[in-house]
Amino acid sequence: MARLKPTFVCQACGAVTSRWAGKCEACGAWNAIVEEAVAAPLPGGASSTAARALGRGRVVVLEGLSGATDEAPRLVAGLGELDRVTGGGFVHGSALLLGGEPGIGKSTLLLQGSAALARAGHRVVYVSGEEAAAQVRLRAQRLGLADAPVALAAETNVEDILATLKDGPPPRLVIIDSIQTLWTSQVEAAPGTVTQVRAAAQAMIRYAKTTGACVILVGHVTKDGQIAGPRVVEHMVDAVLSFEGDSGRDFRILRAQKNRFGPTDEIGVFAMTGDGLEQVTNPSALFLGDREPDAPGAAVLAGLEGSRPILVEIQALVVPSTLGTPRRAVVGWDNARLAMVLAVLEARCGVRLGGHDVHLAVAGGLRIQEPAADLAVAAALVSSLTGAALPVDAVFFGEIGLTGAVRPVSHPGPRLREAARLGFKRGVLPAAAADAAQGTDVSIVAIPTLDVLVARLAARADAAHASRQGA
Template sequence: MARRSTSFVCQSCGAVYPKWTGRCESCGEWNSIVEEQVSGGVGGGPAKTKPSKGRIVPLVGLQGDTKEAPRIKSGIKELDRVTGGGFVRGSALLVGGDPGIGKSTLLIQAAAAFARLGHKAVYISGEEAIGQVRLRAERLGLTDAPVALAAETSVEDILATLQDGEPPALLILDSIQTLWTEQADSPPGTVTQVRASAQAMVRYAKKFGTTLVLVGHVTKDGQIAGPRVVEHMVDAVLYFEGDGAHQFRILRSVKNRFGATDEIGVFEMTGSGLSEVANPSALFLGERSTNSPGAAVFAGLEGSR
């Protein structure tokens, strides 16, 4: 029987070391290195004893007919603005933000808007039970939307469920850190599991033309937790920012293969969910006290806002 080798992987940046050390030399984090099983192959599965013969890929020139990527508008204008005019079929997006900032609220509203337009939308929660998601939908007034809901963390079970019927137009996984696959021996949340699970779900989205939205946790520095390779695997990375003590939220794009990265979407958190702010200038100027001494107004431009 072959001896299984292990390596030590930093859970913050994904750097690999032959032995354990207290501090990662790559990112500088302390106590972030964890022992993990070494998996064979790019997909995280067991190594094959004999490599399979590859297929011949046709080579084409630079000149040819090109078409704009087909998009599906969600109906939420601020969200469509940040994504570049709607979600691209077969694309993968990673959404990050502080806990409790409203990521799940925004995405359940987007799933409901998709479903009401006649598109199949699937929302899979790995952190909350079905009852908790239903309570949020009831509070937001979304119970009439035909959204398919499930609470599952196994990648194999999720793929088997999706392949049993018609591929959805929108698939939301909340969150990527809770998923695990049998192709990796590490516990959920580790670099190996996050990378292998994300790769399997992105492969499904590209194959069936499903728009995939992954929710990611953030670190204390405000960056999406986990290896940076996940950000390279997706087509767009969005950050949902805001102060928990105030009701305003900003959706910002830091990477977008199908649109600009300088656009922002402004939302207001209300008792009935997130509402769009069509004119942020008037909103923020309206809060200014004209009687306060030393008040100043400046013109700031970000994208078209």
């Protein structure tokens, strides 16, 4: 096979250079550039045809923005949490990329979803490039899915996989586990390299678009949690799903980072059991299950993940520091966001935390990304500093500005209705959102600025201290 001039590709970001270098100029990674030779296109192939027709393009029909728009047909898996994240089911002809740490349960999730679809009468093909067919069968037997009519294969060559898929009835769902193990003979590079991953993903995506089958590609993740391989693969697929979780906990979270056919901020919650993954339909009760109501430094956040309101506990510990530079440790939240809240507390409210170590954690291992957690974090910090517990029946949400103002956040009504369903009686929220929260069974405590909340908590701490002195 004819070869072109060798190129050098960064295995971290996919940047292509004409010569080798120790450091990638695009992403700054060291020792990540590898020489790769790409095979020349075959004579008479698509590239030659396009070259001959250069300058003689066909006329494309232009359409307006108005007109009939049909909802994309979907393949409903039957797992409510999975269908929620995908936007109501898998879209025919779409390509999805599922990433997650090793052992988190990606294969278990896909095996359960494929078994549900196969039992519903759809043809499902599961191609494993990392495990033998016998290993997949053992997992299916352990999960009680051995009777599901899932077509199984253990193969890594892209051409062989495509030939197998075209031989027989067209499948509705194709699972490739994983994309990093595939290789194509059209590229002279080792499996797992950027060039091979890009070429294999492009071939599988082209198959999905031309046949109407839904293709799910499983991707490895790097040590910092990013999906390994070239970022161009994430741009090529229609949806990027991330399966997250802590090895020390039983629950798992499926999060949509990109979705062309649905929302990108939905999450699905699962619990890992001996019989596989079980759906958690009430995640708020899960995250608040081990709550200690009378502990100082704990505030309940009425958060929102996509269209689903979730209540989660924010825990803070503020202690005098013995170090020259106090520690700031955060688990489940943004470090920069915590630094901003601390600065506003000190500059606008007179709360001196410069000589204290601050530890902040989201109970249960959930990672919070929305700014509505600012008010709950500030309440937890002040509660830990004063030693007075927050009201056991109160939830908090609101964004804090640099001026100290508490700004409204989206959808206060669903947040408070979820809180009322779990037995909470009070909602501490921005004053500007008080009118929008009317009509719920929760009494509203409007907070216009952060110093008002600090004054209320300080008065509560003084009252608790006086009661202890009187006793």
